[in-house]
Amino acid sequence: MTPVSQAGDASRESDELVRRALAGDTESFAALVRRYETDVWRVATAMLGDRVATENLVQQTFVNAYERLDQYQPGRDIGRWLKGIARNLVREEMRKRSRETQHLASYREYLLTLYEDDDTAEQRARELERALAACRQTLAEAPARALALHYEEGLSVEQVAALISRTLAGTRQLLFRARVALRDCVQRRLLAS
Amino acid sequence: MSRADELTIRMLDGEASPAEREELARLLDKEEGAEKAFLGLAEVEAALRATGPHPDVVGEVMVRLRRERTDRVVRGVMRQIEATGPRPPAPRVSRARRLLHLWPLGVLLAASLAAAAVVGLRRAGHAPRGGHPPATEPERKRPQPPPPPKPPRPPLSRQGEGPAGPPAAAHVPATPIAGGAVAGQRPPVPGEVTVASFDFDDDDSPRLLLEGQLVGQPCPAASRRCVLGTLSLYGPRTNTVTIERFKPPLFEYASGRS
Numbered sequence: 463m464t465p466v467s468q469a470g471d472a473s474r475e476s477d478e479l480v481r482r483a484l485a486g487d488t489e490s491f492a493a494l495v496r497r498y499e500t501d502v503w504r505v506a507t508a509m510l511g512d513r514v515a516t517e518n519l520v521q522q523t524f525v526n527a528y529e530r531l532d533q534y535q536p537g538r539d540i541g542r543w544l545k546g547i548a549r550n551l552v553r554e555e556m557r558k559r560s561r562e563t564q565h566l567a568s569y570r571e572y573l574l575t576l577y578e579d580d581d582t583a584e585q586r587a588r589e590l591e592r593a594l595a596a597c598r599q600t601l602a603e604a605p606a607r608a609l610a611l612h613y614e615e616g617l618s619v620e621q622v623a624a625l626i627s628r629t630l631a632g633t634r635q636l637l638f639r640a641r642v643a644l645r646d647c648v649q650r651r652l653l654a655s
Numbered sequence: 656m657s658r659a660d661e662l663t664i665r666m667l668d669g670e671a672s673p674a675e676r677e678e679l680a681r682l683l684d685k686e687e688g689a690e691k692a693f694l695g696l697a698e699v700e701a702a703l704r705a706t707g708p709h710p711d712v713v714g715e716v717m718v719r720l721r722r723e724r725t726d727r728v729v730r731g732v733m734r735q736i737e738a739t740g741p742r743p744p745a746p747r748v749s750r751a752r753r754l755l756h757l758w759p760l761g762v763l764l765a766a767s768l769a770a771a772a773v774v775g776l777r778r779a780g781h782a783p784r785g786g787h788p789p790a791t792e793p794e795r796k797r798p799q800p801p802p803p804p805k806p807p808r809p810p811l812s813r814q815g816e817g818p819a820g821p822p823a824a825a826h827v828p829a830t831p832i833a834g835g836a837v838a839g840q841r842p843p844v845p846g847e848v849t850v851a852s853f854d855f856d857d858d859d860s861p862r863l864l865l866e867g868q869l870v871g872q873p874c875p876a877a878s879r880r881c882v883l884g885t886l887s888l889y890g891p892r893t894n895t896v897t898i899e900r901f902k903p904p905l906f907e908y909a910s911g912r913s
Contacts, residue, residue: 569694594702
């Protein structure tokens with residue numbers, strides 16, 4: 463089966479889940495949440511909030527989606543529709559927290575501008591994801607492992623330090639250098655593309 | 656690697672002190688290219704966090720959905736209940752006293768029956784020989800003037816606690832008696848007291864039936880005052896509350912029905 467037809471099947475399945483959810487089958491909506499929670503989570507992390515705030519935003523995205531489910535037009539990409547709802551919530555949240563996150567003012571302004579247009583936001587997210595994946599391949603083994611343990615496995619810096627047999631300060635330094643290196647690499651790639 | 660990068664990372668990790676945050680803000684304002692570097696780090700940080708494990712939100716989302724929809728329905732019900740006006744205090748009345756209060760109803764019933772009997776006897780006296788006209792004969796009605804504006808509904812009253820002024824006529828089913836007159840429009844019978852006045856004809860539910868409180872327990876088997884409520888949450892747009900003791904429901908509220 464080609465990727466295009468697989469995407470078409472997935473879309474039809476999602477539309478069927480929407481139809482059933484609208485008819486009152488809450489289990490179908492739960493299946494939709496399972497299917498798209500990772501996509502929505504990726505958008506919610508842009509808020510750079512703590513884990514609880516991010517999780518709340520993901521949950522609120524699905525609650526809002528359920529309330530407006532009759533506005534979704536079958537045949538369109540529901541994942542994209544959900545991410546649009548999540549982006550709106552991120553914007554609202556960033557505006558609400560503007561006092562607390564004064565230090566993130568320029569990032570907030572950047573996101574508010576970027577999220578004005580869903581197409582631009584989607585494209586930027588895809589480019590960033592691709593560039594980041596490519597740049598991670600260029601990292602040395604130790605920083606690559608430290609990053610994977612910290613971000614993908616969700617381990618604390620202390621746990622990472624224990625696993626890679628380094629001091630806490632050394633692990634912090636490793637993670638710090640890795641992120642700066644990734645930033646420089648990603649910016650170069652994005653500029654080139 | 657610059658001081659601004661170091662402070663940015665500390666801030667993103669939630670470890671920067673207020674003084675370090677101020678220093679970062681100053682550096683971002685002062686150094687050329689610092690803001691671009693700052694945005695780059697923030698964007699990479701968000702992208703890295705996006706790769707992380709996330710908690711399964713399905714269960715929590717479904718709980719929140721149920722809670723929010725229930726809250727919305729309860730708010731709607733409470734708005735409707737509040738719109739019916741302030742709730743009068745409900746004094747506790749003993750069974751004997753309650754039975755005592757029923758005597759005016761008996762008087763009313765007896766008076767109505769007596770009035771009907773008198774009118775019936777009079778009509779029998781004037782009726783042509785052969786009894787009443789057949790039921791199929793079209794009813795002859797005199798043209799009625801437009802109905803007067805409806806007086807405010809008298810509150811539920813009991814013997815000795817009735818509203819000030821003359822007692823209002825009791826509303827009884829609109830059965831034409833006494834040559835087409837309607838019982839509700841007849842003059843008050845001396846000594847008659849209003850026990851309860853419910854007018855179902857104007858689509859208003861009696862206030863008495865709209866009042867109540869939500870309790871988290873089933874009705875006791877012997878309770879005569881308890882009714883059961885059903886909360887139906889089928890679909891995002893069809894939330895219905897039905898309160899019933901017997902069919903048909905006493906109260907039904909639907910929120911956001913599409």
